[in-house]
Amino acid sequence: MNHPITIRSGEIELSGVLQYPVVPEGAKCGNKYPLVIVCHGFIGNRMGTDRLFVEAAERLTRSGYLVLRFDYGGCGESGGDYGGGGLDALIEQTRTVIDYASSLDLVDSERLILLGHSLGGAVAVLTAARDSRVKSLVLWAPVAHPFMDIRNIIGTKAIEEIENVGKTDYMHYQFTKRFADSLAQYQPLTELRGFGGDVLIVHGTADTVVPVDYCFLYQKMFWLRKEGNCDKEVILQGDHTFSSKTSRDELFDISLRWIDAVGKRRSDWSLWTI
Structure with missing residues (x-):
C-alpha cells in the first residue's frame, strides 16, 4: 500500500510516498518494520530513471520492508529551487525526512537504512556521518568527488559561467x-569516517557517468574506520542506472540479500546479554 506524504523542510514542502510492507494473508502484522529511505541523484526524482526506485521499492516491500521515497526540493513534485541551494540543503532535507520517519510508531529505529544513488549516494554518506539514527548505508554508483563529478555532467563551461556570472542554466x-x-x-x-555502521556499495562496469573505480576507493576508505563493515559488488556491463533487466535484477538481489543479512546479524546480536 502506498501512502502519499508531504514533509515540511524549512520553507519548502517535500513530496514523497511511504510504502508499507506486503503482509501475507492471515499473517499477523508486526509492530515495527525496518525502513529504507531512498535518496535520489542529481536533478532526479523519487521514481528514478526508468522507474529504478519504484521497482526497488516493490522488491523491498514484498520482503517486509517499509520504503520511503521522496523528491528533494525543486525536483519531482516538491517545492523549492534545487539549483539555488547546495549539498547542505540536501543533507538538511534528508535529516528532516529522517525526523518524519523516526516519529512513526511502526518504524524499527534500529534498522533505518539510507539507500542513495549517484549524488544521492554522496548525500547519504554525508547525512549518515552527521546523524546517528542512520544504521546502514546502501550506495548505488555513488558520487565520490561532488565538484568534479557534477562538473563532468554539466560541463566545464557551465562551471565557468557560474564563476563569471553567478549562475548557469542546465x-x-x-x-x-x-x-x-x-x-x-x-x-x-x-567525512565518511563519522559513520560507524555497515555499508554496501554496488557499481556497474559500464558506468560512463560515475567511474566504477569509485567503489574500490570508497571501500578502502570505509575499511579505515574503527568500526563498521563495508561490502562491495561490481555488476558486469551495468550502466549508471542499471537499465538492463539483467543488471537491475542483479542489483536488487545483491542489495536485498545484504540488507537481510545485516538485519539478521543485528537480530542475532540482540539475543546476547552481558
Whole structure:
C-alpha cells in the first residue's frame, strides 16, 4: 500500500510516498518494520530513471520492508529551487525526512537504512556521518568527488559561467555559485569516517557517468574506520542506472540479500546479554 506524504523542510514542502510492507494473508502484522529511505541523484526524482526506485521499492516491500521515497526540493513534485541551494540543503532535507520517519510508531529505529544513488549516494554518506539514527548505508554508483563529478555532467563551461556570472542554466535548472561552492566544500571520502555502521556499495562496469573505480576507493576508505563493515559488488556491463533487466535484477538481489543479512546479524546480536 502506498501512502502519499508531504514533509515540511524549512520553507519548502517535500513530496514523497511511504510504502508499507506486503503482509501475507492471515499473517499477523508486526509492530515495527525496518525502513529504507531512498535518496535520489542529481536533478532526479523519487521514481528514478526508468522507474529504478519504484521497482526497488516493490522488491523491498514484498520482503517486509517499509520504503520511503521522496523528491528533494525543486525536483519531482516538491517545492523549492534545487539549483539555488547546495549539498547542505540536501543533507538538511534528508535529516528532516529522517525526523518524519523516526516519529512513526511502526518504524524499527534500529534498522533505518539510507539507500542513495549517484549524488544521492554522496548525500547519504554525508547525512549518515552527521546523524546517528542512520544504521546502514546502501550506495548505488555513488558520487565520490561532488565538484568534479557534477562538473563532468554539466560541463566545464557551465562551471565557468557560474564563476563569471553567478549562475548557469542546465536542463532547465538554474544553478548558482552557492551550489557550486558547496560541491567543493563537502568531501564524502573523508567525512565518511563519522559513520560507524555497515555499508554496501554496488557499481556497474559500464558506468560512463560515475567511474566504477569509485567503489574500490570508497571501500578502502570505509575499511579505515574503527568500526563498521563495508561490502562491495561490481555488476558486469551495468550502466549508471542499471537499465538492463539483467543488471537491475542483479542489483536488487545483491542489495536485498545484504540488507537481510545485516538485519539478521543485528537480530542475532540482540539475543546476547552481558
